[in-house]
Amino acid sequence: xxxxxxPAPNYPRPLTTVDVVIFTALDEQLQVLLVKRPDGxxxxxxGHWALPGGFVDVDKDTSLETCALRKLxxxxxxxxxxxxxxxxxxxxxxxPRGWSATHVYFALLPQAAVQLEKGANAAEVAxxxxxxxxxxxxxxxxxxxxxxxAIERLRSKSEYSSLPAYLLPAEFTLPELQxxxxxxxxxxxxxxxxxxxxxxxxxxxxTGDQRYxxxxxxxxxxxxxxxxxxFFPRTFSPRKD
Amino acid sequence: xxxxxxPAPNYPRPLTTVDVVIFTALDEQLQVLLVKRPDGxxxxxxGHWALPGGFVDVDKDTSLETCALRKLxxxxxxxxxxxxxxxxxxxxxxxPRGWSATHVYFALLPQAAVQLEKGANAAEVAxxxxxxxxxxxxxxxxxxxxxxxAIERLRSKSEYSSLPAYLLPAEFTLPELQxxxxxxxxxxxxxxxxxxxxxxxxxxxxTGDQRYxxxxxxxxxxxxxxxxxxFFPRTFSPRKD
DNA sequence: TTAGTAAGTTGCACTGTAGAACTAATCTGA
DNA sequence: TCAGATTAGTTCTACAGTGCAACTTACTAA
Numbered sequence: 001x002x003x004x005x006x007p008a009p010n011y012p013r014p015l016t017t018v019d020v021v022i023f024t025a026l027d028e029q030l031q032v033l034l035v036k037r038p039d040g041x042x043x044x045x046x047g048h049w050a051l052p053g054g055f056v057d058v059d060k061d062t063s064l065e066t067c068a069l070r071k072l073x074x075x076x077x078x079x080x081x082x083x084x085x086x087x088x089x090x091x092x093x094x095x096p097r098g099w100s101a102t103h104v105y106f107a108l109l110p111q112a113a114v115q116l117e118k119g120a121n122a123a124e125v126a127x128x129x130x131x132x133x134x135x136x137x138x139x140x141x142x143x144x145x146x147x148x149x150a151i152e153r154l155r156s157k158s159e160y161s162s163l164p165a166y167l168l169p170a171e172f173t174l175p176e177l178q179x180x181x182x183x184x185x186x187x188x189x190x191x192x193x194x195x196x197x198x199x200x201x202x203x204x205x206x207t208g209d210q211r212y213x214x215x216x217x218x219x220x221x222x223x224x225x226x227x228x229x230x231f232f233p234r235t236f237s238p239r240k241d
Numbered sequence: 242x243x244x245x246x247x248p249a250p251n252y253p254r255p256l257t258t259v260d261v262v263i264f265t266a267l268d269e270q271l272q273v274l275l276v277k278r279p280d281g282x283x284x285x286x287x288g289h290w291a292l293p294g295g296f297v298d299v300d301k302d303t304s305l306e307t308c309a310l311r312k313l314x315x316x317x318x319x320x321x322x323x324x325x326x327x328x329x330x331x332x333x334x335x336x337p338r339g340w341s342a343t344h345v346y347f348a349l350l351p352q353a354a355v356q357l358e359k360g361a362n363a364a365e366v367a368x369x370x371x372x373x374x375x376x377x378x379x380x381x382x383x384x385x386x387x388x389x390x391a392i393e394r395l396r397s398k399s400e401y402s403s404l405p406a407y408l409l410p411a412e413f414t415l416p417e418l419q420x421x422x423x424x425x426x427x428x429x430x431x432x433x434x435x436x437x438x439x440x441x442x443x444x445x446x447x448t449g450d451q452r453y454x455x456x457x458x459x460x461x462x463x464x465x466x467x468x469x470x471x472f473f474p475r476t477f478s479p480r481k482d
Numbered sequence: 483t484t485a486g487t488a489a490g491t492t493g494c495a496c497t498g499t500a501g502a503a504c505t506a507a508t509c510t511g512a
Numbered sequence: 513t514c515a516g517a518t519t520a521g522t523t524c525t526a527c528a529g530t531g532c533a534a535c536t537t538a539c540t541a542a
Binding site: 005006007008009011012013014015016042043044055056057058061062063064085087088089090091092093096097098099101103 | 246247248249250252253254255256257283284285296297298299302303304305326328329330331332333334337338339340342344
């Protein structure tokens with residue numbers, strides 16, 4: 001409490017939680033991080049898979065976003081190169097412990113960066129492939145609905161922005177970036193159109209190095225504005241003036 | 242409490258509120274509905290203008306969205322033809338009464354439908370023109386930041402969707418719709434490109450009637466899918482197959 | 483009947499994409 | 513050392529959607 005504090009009215013308060021939808025690209029598939037909920041008679045959805053998250057700690061967390069970053073770091077051990085708010089879900093019924101509202105964030109991670117934390121109070125943590133806007137296991141709470149919205153947001157935003165680049169490490173080749181788009185969008189993308197789009201939008205810049213694999217080497221690029229999204233030109237396109 | 246209820250952990254809980262950003266077009270300007278906060282020593286931001294909103298009532302409100310609809314109706318007396326979640330803001334500092342999280346919705350209304358409620362517990366309620374992503378008065382809490390995000394969302398979504406149509410009554414002419422876009426986007430829009438866009442995207446359908454004013458009458462249209470958004474074709478355009 | 487005004491159409495240049503066919507650089511195995 | 517396979521990257525053409533300007537149409541008002 002600060003010294004300017006004003007007493008709050010005494011209404012009953014909903015439970016406040018934060019959940020994070022964490023995406024990565026692995027085995028040429030879009031995958032999402034899930035945790036297994038603990039067993040026990042007083043636990044909601046015991047043994048179900050769920051999105052990582054939990055209660056806001058009004059002492060530890062100064063804001064919803066720092067709370068999301070904390071939960072992300074607890075499960076993956078990394079800071080996400082991209083974190084965005086997805087929305088919030090709240091109702092009397094979604095949690096058997098009472099009226100609850102959850103604030104959902106989604107993050108994109110390069111697979112290489114991640115070392116899943118299985119120690120301590122972390123229950124089982126695993127990547128699950130996203131197939132047809134869903135994962136295989138039945139999820140706890142309303143997390144299946146939340147996940148579907150997250151996937152839809154990721155897909156639609158990838159149609160006109162640099163978002164899928166955050167599934168890759170800081171340096172990548174254009175064919176790798178194209179594949180990230182294809183994994184997210186779930187369809188092939190034309191090579192030449194893709195290259196002109198990305199290069200003319202000035203999304204990336206060359207590092208000067210090349211990646212040598214089994215065939216012709218590919219030029220390496222990095223994002224011009226790491227952490228930010230670049231948008232491709234849209235309709236109602238800008239006038240000349 | 243339902244009979245399947247599970248006891249909730251005893252953490253201290255943040256305050257939970259819902260705010261609504263209500264837009265309309267009036268006098269060829271984008272305008273937003275604001276309410277004046279009550280005066281009093283135990284009131285935060287006394288006398289400041291603020292977005293309409295307030296605490297979630299865990300007895301009256303079954304979900305965040307019904308709570309938003311309730312607050313909308315309290316201030317305007319109407320059901321909004323369009324309501325969408327904008328996001329949530331939560332931190333230890335944003336409200337002097339303690340750690341609070343607000344869930345923000347935004348709504349679009351035709352001016353004609355609205356009759357501002359000034360009676361009862363409603364304080365002063367008024368439309369304020371949006372100029373340069375801001376309103377004139379200094380707003381309470383972090384509402385200036387929230388409003389800026391709402392305006393930005395409205396603008397960017399209007400670039401590629403039928404969103405501005407919800408600023409108009411159910412029946413409208415194409416020049417009226419074009420003007421709604423111009424008010425929201427803050428720039429002129431080419432007439433012929435606009436018409437081909439709107440008509441080929443099948444956003445609207447003719448009612449068969451015409452609006453007679455002082456000159457050549459204009460054909461009346463209505464939305465083909467009232468309540469839903471239609472999107473214009475975007476980049477990475479669909480393949481032929 | 484004519485002038486004025488707003489609704490609606492037409493034609494052309496320009497931009498960005500889809501698609502396919504091409505060239506370039508490397509590795510592998512004979 | 514050279515041929516074939518493979519992946520990186522380029523070029524060319526057709527086409528769709530837009531920006532812009534000039535045009536036609538339908539009404540009102542004097």
